[in-house]
Amino acid sequence: xxxxxxxxxxxxxxxxxxxxARPPEVEAVIxxxxxxxxxxxxxxxxxxxxxxxxPSECLIYFVRRAPFESDSEVLFALFTAIxxxxxxAVPVPLHYISGEFKKAENCVDLDIRDAVxxxxxxxxxxxxxEYLERLDFFECRFNAAIARLRGTARRDICNDAAHLAxxxxxxxxxxxxxxxxxxxxxxxxxxxxPKTDFLYRSKIHAAISSLPLEERRVVELFLExxxxxxxxxxxxxxxxxxxxxxKTVRNRRDRAFAKLAEILNEEVA
Amino acid sequence: xxxxxxxxxxxxxxxxESVHDHNxxxxxxxxxxxxxxxxxxxxxxxxxxxxxxxxxxxxxxDPKLNTSWEKFLATAPKPAATTSxxxxxxxFKGAAFAALAGKLEIPRSLLTAVRDRxxxxxxxxxxxxxxxxxxxxxxVDVVKSYLAQDSQxxxxxxxxxxxxxxxQGQATFRQLVESTEMSESQRILLLRECGEHERT
Numbered sequence: 530x531x532x533x534x535x536x537x538x539x540x541x542x543x544x545x546x547x548x549x550a551r552p553p554e555v556e557a558v559i560x561x562x563x564x565x566x567x568x569x570x571x572x573x574x575x576x577x578x579x580x581x582x583x584p585s586e587c588l589i590y591f592v593r594r595a596p597f598e599s600d601s602e603v604l605f606a607l608f609t610a611i612x613x614x615x616x617x618a619v620p621v622p623l624h625y626i627s628g629e630f631k632k633a634e635n636c637v638d639l640d641i642r643d644a645v646x647x648x649x650x651x652x653x654x655x656x657x658x659e660y661l662e663r664l665d666f667f668e669c670r671f672n673a674a675i676a677r678l679r680g681t682a683r684r685d686i687c688n689d690a691a692h693l694a695x696x697x698x699x700x701x702x703x704x705x706x707x708x709x710x711x712x713x714x715x716x717x718x719x720x721x722x723p724k725t726d727f728l729y730r731s732k733i734h735a736a737i738s739s740l741p742l743e744e745r746r747v748v749e750l751f752l753e754x755x756x757x758x759x760x761x762x763x764x765x766x767x768x769x770x771x772x773x774x775x776k777t778v779r780n781r782r783d784r785a786f787a788k789l790a791e792i793l794n795e796e797v798a
Numbered sequence: 799x800x801x802x803x804x805x806x807x808x809x810x811x812x813x814x815e816s817v818h819d820h821n822x823x824x825x826x827x828x829x830x831x832x833x834x835x836x837x838x839x840x841x842x843x844x845x846x847x848x849x850x851x852x853x854x855x856x857x858x859x860d861p862k863l864n865t866s867w868e869k870f871l872a873t874a875p876k877p878a879a880t881t882s883x884x885x886x887x888x889x890f891k892g893a894a895f896a897a898l899a900g901k902l903e904i905p906r907s908l909l910t911a912v913r914d915r916x917x918x919x920x921x922x923x924x925x926x927x928x929x930x931x932x933x934x935x936x937x938v939d940v941v942k943s944y945l946a947q948d949s950q951x952x953x954x955x956x957x958x959x960x961x962x963x964x965x966q967g968q969a970t971f972r973q974l975v976e977s978t979e980m981s982e983s984q985r986i987l988l989l990r991e992c993g994e995h996e997r998t
Contacts (some may be wrong), residue, residue: 538884538940544811546889547935597874609860610866616858622849657873663806666814672851677813684839706806734849737842745837749842753820756887765824770834 536560537594543664549665553642555586562587567597571606585614585671593664594658612646618675619645622735635739637686644682645675687742736792746771747778757782808833809840811932818844886944887913901933902926904988905980911969912945919945921970923995926988972996 536559537548551559562570562583576582588611597603619642623632655661660682667674737748750767756777758768812818812826823841827834890898899909911917912930918944931938969977972992975985 538937538943540884540888542935543814545935548884548937548940549814550937555918559974599875601871605867611859611864612860612863612866616860618847618850620846646860646862650862650869654870654873657870657875666810670814672847673813675845676847677809677840679846680809680836680840680843683843684836731849734846738846742839745842746838749838749845751956752845753823753841755820755824765827770827770831770838796970 536563537560539665539668540660541633541662541790549669551586551590551669555584555590555668557591558587562591563596567600567603570596571603574610580780583610585611585618586668588614589664589671592653594666597689602637611738612649614671615646615649615675618672619679620735622732622738625739638738640686641682643688645678648682684742732793735790736789739792740785742789744781744788747781748785748789752781805833805836809836812840815845849880884936884940886936886940890934898933902929902986905978905984908974908978908980909973911978915945915947916968917945917974918968918970921972921992921995923971923988923991925991925994926971935964 536551536556539551541549543549562573565573574583574588575582588607592604592607592611595604621634621638623634623643652661652664656664666677737745740748747767752769756764756766756769757778759766768775771778808826812822815822819839823837826837829836887895895909896906900908902909912922912958922945924938927938927941931941933974934941972989975988979986
């Protein structure tokens, strides 16, 4: 591939003015791929074993720079491969359908996956017309960049869905609920223990992602060890961050953990 | 009030952080309280990404593949991306340019010569290149790529001449240091770097 002897530097700058830089291992694979023939290059894109696997950051690099003088066979192979990586980076877990003993995909998760893929396609097309610095981040940390798109898509879709959902009342009792306290304790034990099975941990994450945004935020802050409230004025608390009263935070937390306990019990059963 | 562009930049910066822990989240939420919900949502998505990293579902159905491909092809491509596109001096105009010269401890006229590629790239000492790339937030390779391009007409000449300005000849870094007005301590430092470079 004579036209790309070195990895082209990125243009986006970090907050402190430094140029974004790809990880050295990504640069190394880019240089490695740059020396392949067309046939070898296409074959390498399909490699699944860990030694030859092409990181998504490298796929983006080549999609943006159309190697082999924009050969359409190569470009289509790259385009197909990068779309698969996007789809894989937006998991759509299976959930039990309430009242039935079978699992199905959640339509909200499917909508999020579609929205992320559409946004990614839009960015690729924009970049093809005029260099889009935002895509530089995808060449550095693909999964984090997709997480950004997923966050925006989830907010848009969940906010729309919230208009159709029944209202959750926050004026319930603020007394500690023993069942919820127990579920919360079990959840934290299994989440933090290094002995927890990878699959079970994935199920926990999938269960958290299925919660309504308000409840999901409380769980996230809980996992970040941020207290609900504090007497110390300088301490960052959920009450301050979410701008709501302590009772509301506790109610959201209780609802979230009751749901998580229910989902995970179904999984175990 | 924060513009949509600022908001995107803050969220991009948070996503680009190397560590996403309690401290990073707290730092951003304190600095941008109006983006607290977005930042928490993003923290949650990043946690999800980390949990599912490496887990492949195999081939996932992509019904829009062909129409997306056609749209992609129909988009007129930009000119081929090359290193020439990176203008390392773009963020250093006016006062920022003077500050950069101060940071490098060289006179502005010498920095202007580097900017206008009036110096033979191979004569730039490694020590100076490293100081320069650190100060501009780039890498030595990016600086070398910038300098390797054809020298450009000095900035501003287009407004002072009746004829089209043409690039001037290049000088070695040592020649520029010796002929530019600067303090003795500056000259000693730069000539020492030149000497180390010439010995290697």
